[in-house]
Amino acid sequence: MLIALLPGDGIGPEVIAEARRVLDALAIPGLTFEEAPVGGAAYKASGHPLPQATLDLAKRADAILFGAVGDPDCDSLERHLRPEQAILGLRKELSLFANLRPATLFKELADASALRPEVATQIDMVIVRELNGDVYFGEKGMRTTKDGKREGYDVMSYNEDEVRRIARVGFETARARRGKLCSVDKANVLETSQLWRDVVIETHAEYPDVELSHMYVDNAAMQLVRNPGQFDVIVTGNLFGDILSDQASMCAGSIGMLPSASLDANQKGLYEPIHGSAPDIAGQGKANPLATILSAAMMLRYSLGQAEIADKIDAAVATALANGARSADLGGTMTTTQMGDAVLAAL
Template structure:
């Protein structure tokens, strides 16, 4: 089983190192790592955020463990050379269209949530976000209006095949959980969202065991704060999913706890924490590695067919937290490596 290890920028190398340590501690026969440059680190080394060699390593891997990309020193580059284009390029090149972002509150961290304990304790949801369409990949540019003013534009679009593909992912995820799917859109304003809603409704006939509801994205954001326990699975587009999943992270206590999987139709995936590169704390040993460790657990479950090993990692993370292990984002003082040690000890 070949793992492409892409640490990337900022805190990426620190957090992926801890996830690799946990995976190696499981002593899984035949598990090998192949590391490559990506993001700003790749641009500085070879002049492109997603070099051909990195893409080739990702293509031949069974799964990809990704750290983070983003480097303030690269912010002035042309858009196609910025570090963030690496993750967008990987998603597009490998057709990683289905992004799974679970969010639940660990019993020992209820007080870390920005919500009241009785509200936070009910959070156990999954956001299924489409990754290959929307304004992120639509036509975009700068132009001049007839009056001479500068105008930026980004076109949002989905075709029905793209919506149907991600809707299947949402319905199947709901079948594997509590049987409730909430489709989030903005159909009262956007034609793109109206098509989204129409296709999801059409597809619901194939999943009679799933209860389907719809919610406008602004209301969904409010409801995630007011009553997050009402949600089981949320399926939504690229832009709305990006925003809502970060909101969900603060509902559970820290963005350093949320893992994610980006899957193709066959189950090959890229696994990464949902937080960014955090350049302000890079190299200081302050980053929380748990989201990356939990992403590694998702990798074992969804791409490598090792659910028992995935369960072991998740139980070890919970045991470490229940034992009081805390990095700075959780109000503690453990370093990145020390948090990794706590998970290894529990494992």
């Protein structure tokens, strides 16, 4: 089983190093690693954020463990050369269309949530986000209007096959959990969302055992902070999913705690923490590696068929938190390495 390690920029190398330590400690038979540059680091080394050699490794690998991309030094580059294009390129080239972002509050972190503890402790959901469509991949550009003004445009679109395949992932995920799926859209004003809702309703006929509900995205954002316990699985488009999953991370205590999986139709996936490259703290040992360690657990569970070992990692993270492990984002003073040490001790 070959794992492609793509540390990337900022704190990416630091958090990937801790996840690698955990995986090494587990001594999983047949597990091998190969590392390659990506993002700003790759651009500085070879002139492109996703070099062909990195893409080839990602295609060869059984799974990908990804750090983060984003480098202020690259902000003035043309858009196709910016670090963020690396992750978009990987999603497109590998057909990674389904993003799973679990948001669960470890009970030890109830005081770290932006919500009242009695509300925060209800959080236990998975956000299923479509990754290959919407405004991120639609036609886009800059143009000049008739009166000489600059105008930017980004086209939002989905076809019914794209909606149906992500809806099925949402239904399957809900079926394996508590059997409740909430589809989030903006069907009252967007034709794209009206198609989304129509296709989700049609697909529901294949899953009569799953309870389906619908919610407009603005209401969903409000309900995430008002009553998050009502949600089991949320399925939504690329743009709405991007925003809601980041909001859910703060409800669950910290963006440094949430892992994610981006999967193709055969469960091959790219696994990454949902936080960014955080260049302001890069190299200072302040980053929380737990989201990356939990992403490694998701990798073992979804792509490598090692659910029992994944459970051990999840339990070790919970134990480390119960024993008082806290990085700066959780109100503590432990370094990135010390947080990794705490998980290793729990293992």
